[in-house]
Amino acid sequence: MARILILGAGGVANVIAVKISQQPGTFSSLCIASRNPVKCSKIAARVETALPVTTARIDASDGASVADLIRKEGSSIVMNAALPEHNLPIMDACLEAGAHYIDTSAPEPVAGAYELFAYRWQLAYHERFQEAGLTGLLSIGFDPGVTNVFAAHLAGTFDQIQSIDIIDCNGGSHQLPFATNFNPVTNLQEVTQPALWWENGKWKEEPAFQTKKTFLLPGLGPSQLTRLYHEELETLVERITGLERAQFWMGLSKDYIRHVEVLSETGLLSMEPVDHEGIPIVPLEFLGKTLPDPAALGSGYTGKTHIGCLARGLVDGQREARYMYNLCDHEKAFAETGAHAVSYTAGVPPVVAAELLLSAHTDWNKPGIWVPEDLPTAPMLSRLSNRGLPWQLIDGDKLLF
Amino acid sequence: MARILILGAGGVANVIAVKISQQPGTFSSLCIASRNPVKCSKIAARVETALPVTTARIDASDGASVADLIRKEGSSIVMNAALPEHNLPIMDACLEAGAHYIDTSAPEPVAGAYELFAYRWQLAYHERFQEAGLTGLLSIGFDPGVTNVFAAHLAGTFDQIQSIDIIDCNGGSHQLPFATNFNPVTNLQEVTQPALWWENGKWKEEPAFQTKKTFLLPGLGPSQLTRLYHEELETLVERITGLERAQFWMGLSKDYIRHVEVLSETGLLSMEPVDHEGIPIVPLEFLGKTLPDPAALGSGYTGKTHIGCLARGLVDGQREARYMYNLCDHEKAFAETGAHAVSYTAGVPPVVAAELLLSAHTDWNKPGIWVPEDLPTAPMLSRLSNRGLPWQLIDGDKLLF
Numbered sequence: 001m002a003r004i005l006i007l008g009a010g011g012v013a014n015v016i017a018v019k020i021s022q023q024p025g026t027f028s029s030l031c032i033a034s035r036n037p038v039k040c041s042k043i044a045a046r047v048e049t050a051l052p053v054t055t056a057r058i059d060a061s062d063g064a065s066v067a068d069l070i071r072k073e074g075s076s077i078v079m080n081a082a083l084p085e086h087n088l089p090i091m092d093a094c095l096e097a098g099a100h101y102i103d104t105s106a107p108e109p110v111a112g113a114y115e116l117f118a119y120r121w122q123l124a125y126h127e128r129f130q131e132a133g134l135t136g137l138l139s140i141g142f143d144p145g146v147t148n149v150f151a152a153h154l155a156g157t158f159d160q161i162q163s164i165d166i167i168d169c170n171g172g173s174h175q176l177p178f179a180t181n182f183n184p185v186t187n188l189q190e191v192t193q194p195a196l197w198w199e200n201g202k203w204k205e206e207p208a209f210q211t212k213k214t215f216l217l218p219g220l221g222p223s224q225l226t227r228l229y230h231e232e233l234e235t236l237v238e239r240i241t242g243l244e245r246a247q248f249w250m251g252l253s254k255d256y257i258r259h260v261e262v263l264s265e266t267g268l269l270s271m272e273p274v275d276h277e278g279i280p281i282v283p284l285e286f287l288g289k290t291l292p293d294p295a296a297l298g299s300g301y302t303g304k305t306h307i308g309c310l311a312r313g314l315v316d317g318q319r320e321a322r323y324m325y326n327l328c329d330h331e332k333a334f335a336e337t338g339a340h341a342v343s344y345t346a347g348v349p350p351v352v353a354a355e356l357l358l359s360a361h362t363d364w365n366k367p368g369i370w371v372p373e374d375l376p377t378a379p380m381l382s383r384l385s386n387r388g389l390p391w392q393l394i395d396g397d398k399l400l401f
Numbered sequence: 402m403a404r405i406l407i408l409g410a411g412g413v414a415n416v417i418a419v420k421i422s423q424q425p426g427t428f429s430s431l432c433i434a435s436r437n438p439v440k441c442s443k444i445a446a447r448v449e450t451a452l453p454v455t456t457a458r459i460d461a462s463d464g465a466s467v468a469d470l471i472r473k474e475g476s477s478i479v480m481n482a483a484l485p486e487h488n489l490p491i492m493d494a495c496l497e498a499g500a501h502y503i504d505t506s507a508p509e510p511v512a513g514a515y516e517l518f519a520y521r522w523q524l525a526y527h528e529r530f531q532e533a534g535l536t537g538l539l540s541i542g543f544d545p546g547v548t549n550v551f552a553a554h555l556a557g558t559f560d561q562i563q564s565i566d567i568i569d570c571n572g573g574s575h576q577l578p579f580a581t582n583f584n585p586v587t588n589l590q591e592v593t594q595p596a597l598w599w600e601n602g603k604w605k606e607e608p609a610f611q612t613k614k615t616f617l618l619p620g621l622g623p624s625q626l627t628r629l630y631h632e633e634l635e636t637l638v639e640r641i642t643g644l645e646r647a648q649f650w651m652g653l654s655k656d657y658i659r660h661v662e663v664l665s666e667t668g669l670l671s672m673e674p675v676d677h678e679g680i681p682i683v684p685l686e687f688l689g690k691t692l693p694d695p696a697a698l699g700s701g702y703t704g705k706t707h708i709g710c711l712a713r714g715l716v717d718g719q720r721e722a723r724y725m726y727n728l729c730d731h732e733k734a735f736a737e738t739g740a741h742a743v744s745y746t747a748g749v750p751p752v753v754a755a756e757l758l759l760s761a762h763t764d765w766n767k768p769g770i771w772v773p774e775d776l777p778t779a780p781m782l783s784r785l786s787n788r789g790l791p792w793q794l795i796d797g798d799k800l801l802f
Binding site: 262266275276281290291 | 578659660669677687692
């Protein structure tokens with residue numbers, strides 16, 4: 001029985017809370033803390049009949065305050081669903097107050113400075129977590145997260161894995177002209193940064209939106225995807241040995257790209273502050289305030305998300321392709337949790353990770369800092385299907401179009 | 402010999418200053434005042450060898466400060482090239498300090514409240530200007546301004562004028578993905594407000610971008626124009642009697658409309674303040690800060706602007722169509738003034754108006770508040786050609802396509 005502290009009160013935090021509340025035998029209480037008490041209370045109201053819930057106002061970038069809250073709540077696991085920019089101070093707080101740590105994403109790398117790749121700073125906490133007897137599970141949402149587990153699992157099915165292509169295609173419709181499915185700043189930075197992929201032992205780079213490819217995705221049909229950089233590539237190419245190529249593909253509709261191009265051309269995606277009546281305003285952060293709240297998109301969202309990992313490799317000297325994927329229905333996700341499938345797919349895996357962390361019978365509770373592919377894949381894969389995220393394994397050549 | 406005070410330091414103010422400086426026999430000195438001293442100094446540097454120039458920092462919305470500046474500078478004519486929102490306090494200042502007043506545009510009407518049409522408030526100053534022996538010339542840029550003069554002149558060539566179609570098509574290219582040619586707030590409000598036109602004695606309304614029509618424009622060729630509301634229609638339909646229809650058409654490229662649609666869909670054209678870290682920020686005003694400075698577009702701007710007035714009416718019982726227009730070359734305008742043709746066409750007419758105001762031999766100096774069609778057209782038309790804005794009169798049916 002563990003007391004859980006959720007940091008953040010967006011769509012993913014909401015799903016985490018609902019999924020926590022579905023297992024009162026595993027999780028004994030819940031505290032939801034964010035900068036926005038109204039959002040915290042809204043989530044609390046959804047789950048408070050299932051288990052004891054408190055809320056708190058917190059600045060997640062302030063590690064000392066987070067440590068105080070962990071101690072006050074007696075939390076044994078911190079589920080970080082705040083902005084990835086706050087990962088490090090929250091990890092500091094876990095070390096200080098003695099709590100396990102789970103998050104779902106890493107900050108974007110800084111363009112032109114890829115030595116500052118995202119996980120480097122978090123992985124540097126490994127010894128300190130080990131010495132404290134604490135576990136930190138990094139980026140265990142769906143992508144990154146389950147996609148890393150898929151990749152690690154698939155690697156074990158070949159004599160030698162050669163390439164991975166991670167695919168993320170939201171085939172749903174939120175019925176709005178334009179909205180991002182998660183934090184607009186994170187989303188718009190992610191899609192507009194230069195596309196990076198791993199090939200023959202090094203990172204290659206091209207401008208955003210340059211390479212597009214159509215895949216035949218089960219459940220969605222022919223889908224045009226755009227190559228971009230996504231953070232799981234960083235650890236996958238280091239941990240899965242022998243990869244000749246690793247790429248990430250995202251489904252971005254023409255209409256989505258049209259909006260992003262205009263916003264870019266009009267200066268609104270810049271992170272450089274602009275003087276407005278004497279006040280420095282970061283355009284992209286301000287844009288985040290004028291766009292629809294991603295957590296409010298759930299109602300009326302139809303269609304499905306499709307996320308998977310396509311792996312190619314050798315088996316008995318023959319090239320084979322295998323594909324593992326999940327399809328998640330927006331309407332079903334909303335009916336269960338009040339959040340759409342993008343939040344659902346990101347919010348369910350960290351709860352499964354918390355279950356595994358609490359289980360005596362897996363390696364998921366060993367002290368240190370881990371990314372998903374460091375850990376046994378079977379316990380995660382076997383539980384996902386029972387927690388609302390069933391997956392399929394098919395012949396990867398079926399995606400060719 | 403008149404001492405001139407220019408309020409504003411954008412592209413139009415720059416053209417006004419250059420044109421003033423070309424006639425040192427008419428204008429004896431110049432003061433350039435705006436919120437931005439750097440921009441004022443830049444304009445001053447361009448003209449200071451031609452006549453005595455001073456600069457001042459001023460908040461044009463503060464009538465008392467403007468009056469103080471008029472007195473300090475001994476200005477006899479105030480050329481208002483600031484935002485049209487400041488027209489009224491500047492007119493107050495002219496009355497208080499005893500200066501003639503000239504401006505180039507009126508504020509946009511408030512959607513859903515067309516009884517608040519723009520000129521009403523300025524025209525209400527008529528008696529006060531008359532009593533003070535001062536002249537106020539409203540909206541004497543190109544459109545509004547010369548287009549009103551064209552309409553009034555054409556009305557006199559028919560036994561009965563029946564319709565006018567004012568056409569504004571910038572056929573030039575500023576080589577940027579997106580930029581407005583004058584103040585972004587004014588421009589984007591203008592094109593996105595509901596389109597209004599006058600037909601059979603009343604105003605009709607439709608959503609923005611709804612009606613498009615292709616005209617064969619001399620100098621530009623076939624050009625798709627979009628119907629929208631522009632302020633000169635307000636006074637033209639009252640002063641030119643017997644009009645069955647009056648419309649305004651603007652050339653908006655597909656790419657321009659694409660940008661405007663995205664900016665609208667992402668909430669950036671709203672004038673409703675949005676809370677950003679505790680500070681209320683008006684999205685459209687902030688957008689104005691991230692877009693290119695219109696006054697900085699001149700260099701590299703190629704092509705021509707085309708602005709005209711198409712009039713239809715009866716002559717000896719027969720329907721005839723006549724078209725008066727000006728073509729203005731961006732590169733030539735830039736070479737002469739350092740500003741593109743959009744600023745040039747708006748900045749030259751008020752200087753001609755100031756000349757006429759100072760001339761003993763026209764009716765342009767009579768006390769009161771006037772719009773261009775109230776005044777004799779010949780003196781303006783005859784001078785425009787000599788001041789860089791030649792016009793043509795052709796058979797209007799040549800525009801049909």
